[in-house]
Amino acid sequence: MKEVTLASLKEAANRLLFDMSEAEYKTLLEEFKTVSKQMALIAEDKSVDNYSPMIYPFPVATDSLREDIPCKPESRETILKNAKNKMAGQIKLPKVVS
Amino acid sequence: MNYLDLTITAMHEALVKKQVTPLELTSEAIKRIKEDKNNAIEYLCEQEALAFAKTLTTPEKDNPLWGIPFAVKDNISTKDIPTTASADILNGYVPIFDATAISKLKAKKAVMIAKTTLDSLAMGGSGTTGHLGKTYNPYDPSHTRMIAGSSCGSASVVSSSIVPFALGSDTGDSIRKPASFAGLVGFKPTWGRISRFGLFPFVPSLDALGFFTRSVEDAAILLNVLAGHDEADYTSSLVQVDDYTKELNNPLKGVKIAVIQEIIDSFTDQDIIKRFNETIKIYQSLGAKVDYVHLDKHLLMTLFPTYYIISCAEATSNNANLDGIKFGPYYDADNYIEVMKKARTAGFSERIKRRFVLGSFALMKENQNELFLRAAKNRHKIVDEINKIFKDYDVIYAPASPSIAPRFDSVTNQLQDEYLIADNYMCIGNFGGYPSLTLPVGFKDNMPFGFNLTAKPFMEAKLFNIAKALEDKLGYFNLSARNKK
Numbered sequence: 253m254k255e256v257t258l259a260s261l262k263e264a265a266n267r268l269l270f271d272m273s274e275a276e277y278k279t280l281l282e283e284f285k286t287v288s289k290q291m292a293l294i295a296e297d298k299s300v301d302n303y304s305p306m307i308y309p310f311p312v313a314t315d316s317l318r319e320d321i322p323c324k325p326e327s328r329e330t331i332l333k334n335a336k337n338k339m340a341g342q343i344k345l346p347k348v349v350s
Numbered sequence: 351m352n353y354l355d356l357t358i359t360a361m362h363e364a365l366v367k368k369q370v371t372p373l374e375l376t377s378e379a380i381k382r383i384k385e386d387k388n389n390a391i392e393y394l395c396e397q398e399a400l401a402f403a404k405t406l407t408t409p410e411k412d413n414p415l416w417g418i419p420f421a422v423k424d425n426i427s428t429k430d431i432p433t434t435a436s437a438d439i440l441n442g443y444v445p446i447f448d449a450t451a452i453s454k455l456k457a458k459k460a461v462m463i464a465k466t467t468l469d470s471l472a473m474g475g476s477g478t479t480g481h482l483g484k485t486y487n488p489y490d491p492s493h494t495r496m497i498a499g500s501s502c503g504s505a506s507v508v509s510s511s512i513v514p515f516a517l518g519s520d521t522g523d524s525i526r527k528p529a530s531f532a533g534l535v536g537f538k539p540t541w542g543r544i545s546r547f548g549l550f551p552f553v554p555s556l557d558a559l560g561f562f563t564r565s566v567e568d569a570a571i572l573l574n575v576l577a578g579h580d581e582a583d584y585t586s587s588l589v590q591v592d593d594y595t596k597e598l599n600n601p602l603k604g605v606k607i608a609v610i611q612e613i614i615d616s617f618t619d620q621d622i623i624k625r626f627n628e629t630i631k632i633y634q635s636l637g638a639k640v641d642y643v644h645l646d647k648h649l650l651m652t653l654f655p656t657y658y659i660i661s662c663a664e665a666t667s668n669n670a671n672l673d674g675i676k677f678g679p680y681y682d683a684d685n686y687i688e689v690m691k692k693a694r695t696a697g698f699s700e701r702i703k704r705r706f707v708l709g710s711f712a713l714m715k716e717n718q719n720e721l722f723l724r725a726a727k728n729r730h731k732i733v734d735e736i737n738k739i740f741k742d743y744d745v746i747y748a749p750a751s752p753s754i755a756p757r758f759d760s761v762t763n764q765l766q767d768e769y770l771i772a773d774n775y776m777c778i779g780n781f782g783g784y785p786s787l788t789l790p791v792g793f794k795d796n797m798p799f800g801f802n803l804t805a806k807p808f809m810e811a812k813l814f815n816i817a818k819a820l821e822d823k824l825g826y827f828n829l830s831a832r833n834k835k
Contacts, residue, residue, distance in 0.1 A: 254716040264710040265703065268666065269673075269687065270694035272703055280704045286764050287708065290655035291721065294728050297648065305726030306733060308555050309541045309783025310807065314584045330446050334677035343675060345686045 256284045354378045354419070357828050358514045358568040362414045372417030372461055376403035379419040379463045382512045388497075389482040390506035392424040393432050393465040403461050414571050415458035421507045421516040424465040425472050426559070427548035428452055431462075435550050436480030437470045439697025443677045449548020450580045451517060451559055458575055463513055466503025470699050472519055472552045473665060475527060477502025478758065479701055487531060487755045488831035489797050495755040498531050500524040501562070505532040508562040511830040515563045515572060521553050522657050523750075523776035525560045526788040526802055531755035533790040533798030533829040534562045535817070537569045540807045541783030542587035544573075545580030553664040554585070556657075556780035564828045566789060566818040570594040573810055589808050597815040603637035605816055608743035612647045616771035622749050622799060625792045629801060632823050633747075638816070640747075643739055651767065652728055654774040656781075659725035662709030669706070672697065733782040745816055746804045750776065750788040754797035776802060785810045789817050790826040798829065 254260055261280055265272055272280070294300060328341050335343045353361060353370040364370045376399050383394055403417070410416040422428060425435040427445040429452075434440040448456065455462070469479045477485040477499035485502035486493045488510045497505050501518030505528035508516050518525040520538035529536020538560040549559050559576075563569045573594045580586040609630070617623055630640050674680055674693020681692035698706070712721035739746060752772035762769050779786035786804040793799070801820075805813040821827055 253720045254711070254714060256711070261707055261711070264707045264714070268694070268703075268706050268710055269691045270698060270703055270706075271691065272695075272700070272707075276700050276703065279700070280707060283704055284708070284711075287655065287658065289765055290652075290770070291659065291724075293648065294652045294655060294724055295720070297652070297728075297731075300724060300727045300731055303727040303730040303734070305723050306555075306730035306781075307726065308585070309733070309781065312542055312585050313588050316588075318581050326446060333446065334443055335675065336442075336678075336680035337675075337682075345675065345689065346682075346684055348686065 256281070256288065351833065352378060354382070355511045355830065355833055356514065357565045358414060358418055358563065358571055359565070361418055361514055362416070365417050366409045366411050368409065372403040372406040373400070375417065375419050376400055376461050376463065379512050382510065383464055386510060386512065388486040388488055388506045388510065390466055390485055390503040390510070391464050392434065392436060392467045392481065392503065395431060395462055395464055398431070399461050399463050406459060410459070413458055415455065415460040415575060417459060417461060419461045419463045419513045420455065421464045421466050421504055421513045422452065422462060423468055423501050423504045423516070423518045425468060425519060425550040426452065426517055428462065428465065431465060433465065434481070435471045436468050436482070437697065437702070439672045439674065439678045439693060441679055447548065450545035450582055451576050452548065454575055464507065466507055466516060468503060469500035470702055471550070471669065472500040472521060472524060473702055473705055475499050475522070475524065477528070479699060484758060487797070489533065489834070490755065494757050495797065496531070496758055497755060498528045501528055504562055505529060505534060505536070508532070508534055508564060509831050511832040515561055515568060517559065517561050519549055519552070520558050520560050520780070521556045521661060522774070522780060525562065526750055526776050526779070526786060529562055529788040530750035530800035531798070533800070533826070533831070534564060535566055535569050536560070536562050536788040537573070538779060538786050539573060539577065539810060540587070540785045542585050543785070543808065543810070544576045545578070545583040545586045547580055547582035551668040553661045554668065555664060556661065558780070564830060566814055566821050567595065567598060569787065570598055570814045592811050594811050594814055597811040598818050600815050601637060602633065602816065602819050605638040606743040607633055607638050607640045607816070608643045608739050608746050609640060609748065610645050610746060611642045612645055612650055613748045613771060613775050616650070616767040617749055617752050618768055619753050621794050622753070626749055626801065629791060629820060632820060636819055636823070641743070645735055645739070649732060649735060650775065651770045653732065653777055654770050656725045656728045656732065657774065657777040659712050659721055660729060662705045663712045663722045664709070666706045666709030666713065729781050732778065736778055736782055740806045744805060744809065744812055748775065748802055750800045750802040754794050754799050779804050783807055785813050787813055787817050789821055790829050791820070791824060
């Protein structure tokens, strides 16, 4: 397992596209110590490896297809109303290629 | 007593008899919100609610929700009403559609009064991390005790008799724990029983949309309206919907209740334990069979870390769409990566960021086996063990919280049994997708506390039956901080 260090936490935060202050990283590092101790409780029990990962509580049948129901789509204006930066009916972002 | 202080059932009777009108109820609810000092409301739907209530002039005898005011946790989409999940990154967001649960309540002509606050993005259990800071427990005028979260605002407004019911969401115990501290019935259904379309996803494998009421009967009535398959939510169940009121008054003879000894052993508050033993005698006197069963204590101590790893990991990916581009405040920058980074840095609280980093760390290729997948395997083991108990029993019964509502400045040792088990065992209900309900059972230092019943999947009618039997015996019905005796 990757070692929990300030650098590895910064790497994780960077992947998530946000930044934290040095003080926040320190708090996080402390939190990791507690979580690691708690996770060690699971690691102690080797029988856990005999189980498959549970992704949902129980299967839900999804073998039906929805009926096609004609409906009027929302207007472009409605769909874009929550975007703050827009132009000519599109969301506007800084140039990707200069 | 004002008509707004009644349960849904009694309020419906008064409406049908024209003793009160929806407009009068709505006006009184809005007045109470304006007077309220508990920091419960994100958005007051004053104009919308009054305009709708005015249109309700002919009572519908067979519609128990006609004209009934209600509130909604602010992580549930409401068309044309701001919905921010109490997170800065969603400030200004106004959904263009209603969650299915909201559509169903609107179809029944219930009156939405307000959006309630929560721990930001529903991540947290203290009711302190949203836009409004601390949400106060209405039973504590000194404002030193929490109501807990994450559904803190919804619990608060029902407890304050502002509305007779409010929607919430429950991923670990976010309805059932505040219900205990607020003297309410708090209910989460079987996973998939109520559509989650329009509920902001936190941990989809655990999330449930549920509610607070002031009686068990009201909870059954609400589930009758909200249950059912929804084509907009393919995780919603196709299992046939029941009449959840039909078993409410059945005798308990033949009912089997399991008490997990190791969970009870983790509680230290002797008043809560004494009350628990008294209620067991009540259940036995009603004809139920109550047995103490055993579950490996070590496995119980892994409940919280299992929950924490799974929830942080799922939350990290489910909130990747919050980028400040499609909605939320926009921050200008030289490139789109920086636009997102600025929005996410400013828009997420420190606590949320810590959870996301932890989740991301658990999902890294090098760590996945030892963290996320191991937690998911352990969840499987826990659910298998609980299902073994459910082979012989109808419900599992235990106190819902290790104490009355804690003070905001209380400190917890997160490695002790009381924290790892007593304070967090109710996530079992989410791990296995079981229906689970907390109901009020007593008071200590003038603060309420509740006990929890968890049943097999889709056995909500039986769950309500077992809960109501205790409610009837104890008389803790329609409690509120406003009308406490």
